[in-house]
Structure formats: structure tokens, C-alpha cells
Amino acid sequence: PTAPGSRATTLSARFLGVMPAYSAADDALTTKLVTFYERRGDSAAPSHQATVLLFDPRCGSLRAVLDGSVITAKRTAAVSAIATKLLMPRSAEVLCILGAGVQARSHYEIFMELFPFTEVRGTRRSLLGADRAAVRGLTSRLPKEKLPHACHTTVKRTQPQRKQNGWPSFGRESRGPICAFPRRSGCGIAASSAR
Ligand SMILES: NC(=O)C1=CN([C@@H]2O[C@H](COP(=O)(O)OP(=O)(O)OC[C@H]3O[C@@H](n4cnc5c(N)ncnc54)[C@H](OP(=O)(O)O)[C@@H]3O)[C@@H](O)[C@H]2O)C=CC1
Numbered sequence: 001p002t003a004p005g006s007r008a009t010t011l012s013a014r015f016l017g018v019m020p021a022y023s024a025a026d027d028a029l030t031t032k033l034v035t036f037y038e039r040r041g042d043s044a045a046p047s048h049q050a051t052v053l054l055f056d057p058r059c060g061s062l063r064a065v066l067d068g069s070v071i072t073a074k075r076t077a078a079v080s081a082i083a084t085k086l087l088m089p090r091s092a093e094v095l096c097i098l099g100a101g102v103q104a105r106s107h108y109e110i111f112m113e114l115f116p117f118t119e120v121r122g123t124r125r126s127l128l129g130a131d132r133a134a135v136r137g138l139t140s141r142l143p144k145e146k147l148p149h150a151c152h153t154t155v156k157r158t159q160p161q162r163k164q165n166g167w168p169s170f171g172r173e174s175r176g177p178i179c180a181f182p183r184r185s186g187c188g189i190a191a192s193s194a195r
């Protein structure tokens with residue numbers, strides 16, 4: 001959990017995070033409850049499930065219960081976008097997304113809206129079969145200049161964007177194995193100027 005004052009109760013690879021926050025400026029008292037579980041087998045449940053509770057700061061009464069899934073997806077991508085805006089080299093042209101989950105999708109959407117990337121490349125574990133360890137190490141071990149080469153599929157922004165469930169359809173323009181991007185679930189994101 002990333003919010004100040006957050007607490008997480010852990011049971012193996014299963015977490016319940018409690019993320020309370022108070023903003024005097026917004027007159028808002030709130031907490032998010034989020035479970036994040038390692039996905040097992042072919043479970044259909046999302047790995048992250050969240051609910052947001054909104055309280056009246058004056059009397060402490062509960063005022064609203066909100067589904068936290070969209071809030072989590074959009075808020076996390078928005079914070080990444082702010083960091084990217086401040087840190088990304090001006091020459092960056094390639095957006096590389098590692099993983100193909102909820103965050104991958106929300107990051108893709110906001111990054112393509114805000115930044116002039118000319119190309120997007122993506123990778124997902126399931127395509128790698130026995131080579132899963134290689135993907136696990138991507139974010140930590142791969143030299144920056146190698147990152148795009150590790151990606152499994154690519155689409156040029158200049159080409160017509162065919163959509164498939166809201167995502168670009170990585171098809172004929174793909175290099176390497178064609179990825180039915182996405183299936184269900186993103187583990188990391190990086191912007192690279194490497195060609
Ligand atoms: N900082 C913040 O505020 C937040 C951070 N997060 C973090 O962002 C990350 C992504 O979350 P989310 O998109 O919701 O999760 P999803 O479960 O939707 O997606 C996870 C993706 O990571 C891949 N993956 C999982 N384990 C491995 C592994 N061992 N090796 C390679 N790939 C793997 C999955 O592959 P496959 O499809 O094959 O299963 C899937 O593509 C998580 O680490 C999450 O905790 C999320 C929300 C908020």
C-alpha cells in the first residue's frame with residue numbers, strides 16, 4: 001500500500017490493505033480497503049479488489065461506499081503519468097508495458113492520451129511458457145537498451161489503430177509472436193528512448 005498511514009494484514013501471498021486519508025483542503029475523510037491476492041490457477045477474480053468508504057469529517061458518519069476498482073486503476077496510472085511527465089527524456093518515443101493486466105490497460109490509455117509515443121511494445125508472461133523467469137527479471141535486470149527487444153509485440157502509432165476490447169489489436173504490424181493483448185491482467189511500465 002502506498003498511502004501514508006496504510007496498514008496491510010498479510011497471509012501468505014494474500015493481503016488486505018487499509019489506506020485511510022484526510023484532506024482538510026477537500027473536506028474529505030476516506031479510506032480504501034483493498035485485497036490483493038496472488039492469482040491462483042485460472043481464478044476469474046481480479047488480483048486487486050477495492051472498496052472506498054467516504055465519511056463526513058464533521059460527524060464521522062459514513063456517507064458513501066464506492067467501488068474502488070476504477071478509482072485504483074485510474075489514480076495509479078495518473079500518478080505514473082505525472083512522474084513520467086517530470087522524468088521522461090524528451091526523446092522518448094517508445095512506450096513499453098510489461099504485463100497485460102488492469103494497470104497495463106489504464107496506463108496504456110492515459111499514456112497514449114498524454115504523450116506523443118510513436119510506438120507501443122508489450123509483453124506478457126503467458127506467452128513465454130517455460131521462460132517465465134526471464135520476464136520476472138525484466139524490470140530489475142534488463143539493461144535499458146535491451147528493453148524493447150524483450151517485448152513480444154509492437155504497434156506503430158502511425159498505423160491505423162484497430163481496437164479489440166478497447167486495446168489496440170496487435171496483429172499484422174506485430175514483430176515476433178502475435179499477442180492477443182490483453183487477456184485479463186500489468187506488472188510494470190517503462191518509457192524508453194531506445195530503438
Ligand atoms: N502503487 C499503487 O498504487 C498500485 C500498484 N499496483 C501494483 O501494480 C501491479 C499490477 O497490478 P494489476 O494490473 O492490477 O494486476 P493484474 O493481476 O491485473 O496484472 C498482473 C500482470 O502481471 C503479470 N504477472 C504476474 N506475476 C508475474 C510473474 N511472476 N512474472 C511475470 N509476470 C507476472 C500477469 O501475467 P498473467 O496475465 O500471465 O497472469 C499480469 O499480466 C501489481 O504489482 C500491483 O500490486 C496496483 C494498484 C495500485
Ligand SMILES: O=C([O-])C1=[NH+]CCC1
Binds near residue numbers: 050072
Ligand atoms: O493502491 C493500491 O490499491 C495498491 N497498492 C499496492 C497494491 C494495491
